[in-house]
Amino acid sequence: MARHARPRVMGIVNVTPDSFSDGGRFFDDALALAHARQLIADGADILDIGGESTRPGAAPVAQADELARVIPLVQAIRAHSGVSISIDTMKPAVARAAVAAGATIWNDVAALRAAPDAPEVAAEMGCEVVLMHMLGEPDTMQDAPRYSDVVAEVEAFLLARAFTAMAAGVERGKIWLDPGIGFGKTTEHNLALIAALPRFVALGYPILLGASRKRFIAAIDPLGAHSDDRLGGSLAAHLAGAAAGVAAVRVHDVRETAQALAVWEAVGSAH
Ligand code: HH2
Numbered sequence: 001m002a003r004h005a006r007p008r009v010m011g012i013v014n015v016t017p018d019s020f021s022d023g024g025r026f027f028d029d030a031l032a033l034a035h036a037r038q039l040i041a042d043g044a045d046i047l048d049i050g051g052e053s054t055r056p057g058a059a060p061v062a063q064a065d066e067l068a069r070v071i072p073l074v075q076a077i078r079a080h081s082g083v084s085i086s087i088d089t090m091k092p093a094v095a096r097a098a099v100a101a102g103a104t105i106w107n108d109v110a111a112l113r114a115a116p117d118a119p120e121v122a123a124e125m126g127c128e129v130v131l132m133h134m135l136g137e138p139d140t141m142q143d144a145p146r147y148s149d150v151v152a153e154v155e156a157f158l159l160a161r162a163f164t165a166m167a168a169g170v171e172r173g174k175i176w177l178d179p180g181i182g183f184g185k186t187t188e189h190n191l192a193l194i195a196a197l198p199r200f201v202a203l204g205y206p207i208l209l210g211a212s213r214k215r216f217i218a219a220i221d222p223l224g225a226h227s228d229d230r231l232g233g234s235l236a237a238h239l240a241g242a243a244a245g246v247a248a249v250r251v252h253d254v255r256e257t258a259q260a261l262a263v264w265e266a267v268g269s270a271h
Pocket residue numbers: 012014019020021022050052053054055088107108109130132178180181208209210211250
């Protein structure tokens with residue numbers, strides 16, 4: 001048995017015309033399904049399906065459009081594979097339809113704050129729920145975010161959201177927490193949160209880390225200015241998460257991440 005269990009790999013499938021790194025490329029049902037199948041072949045344990053980009057400045061998506069984008073894809077993936085599916089949405093109705101179509105995880109970057117009935121809907125569905133920290137709203141979150149102690153504030157927020165979810169009836173064992181890398185954070189904030197991952201893991205909830213291709217990587221390495229050129233930085237951040245004991249990493253580059261984690265795990269169990 002390995003001394004360090006590797007995190008699960010959550011592969012990102014965006015069906016949006018404007019997502020920050022692969023926007024537009026998979027905005028087509030057949031292409032999105034082909035991409036999903038490729039990520040499964042590449043070693044994804046979970047597929048995260050999103051129909052609304054949370055990139056600063058991204059246009060909001062009407063519920064009917066979001067449903068039309070993501071639900072056929074969830075159905076098609078479920079028909080093709082037993083892979084776990086998470087639905088990346090802030091809308092309870094989209095989460096509900098996705099769970100009915102076979103998703104088992106609601107990944108909510110708004111941590112059940114975007115609609116008054118979100119906690120009750122999560123409880124009623126009985127699915128797992130990812131509660132992510134975001135400071136402010138997607139549109140303005142990167143306008144000079146400030147904290148007096150970013151780690152303590154993100155931790156307090158996540159525990160409060162977990163409490164709200166449980167008060168509405170979500171089981172404790174179904175709750176994941178995510179520090180929300182890039183969501184209302186400077187490079188220094190992101191680094192402080194990654195460095196503090198052992199403290200988040202110690203809270204006793206599964207932790208999800210999403211650093212894939214994010215902008216702080218280019219701030220550290222200006223040569224990685226383009227989002228397609230941030231693989232090395234993404235792997236470094238996610239390996240730091242693995243060492244801290246996170247439960248899953250949310251990534252675009254599934255093959256490379258799965259390989260890095262397999263080597264990391266093998267080294268950890270060698271003697
Ligand atoms: N990051 C994005 C979207 N959803 N969910 C969780 N739980 N954690 C994250 O870090 C996270 C997330 C990034 O947003 P987007 O602009 O949609 O880009 P992409 O989906 O290509 O990463």
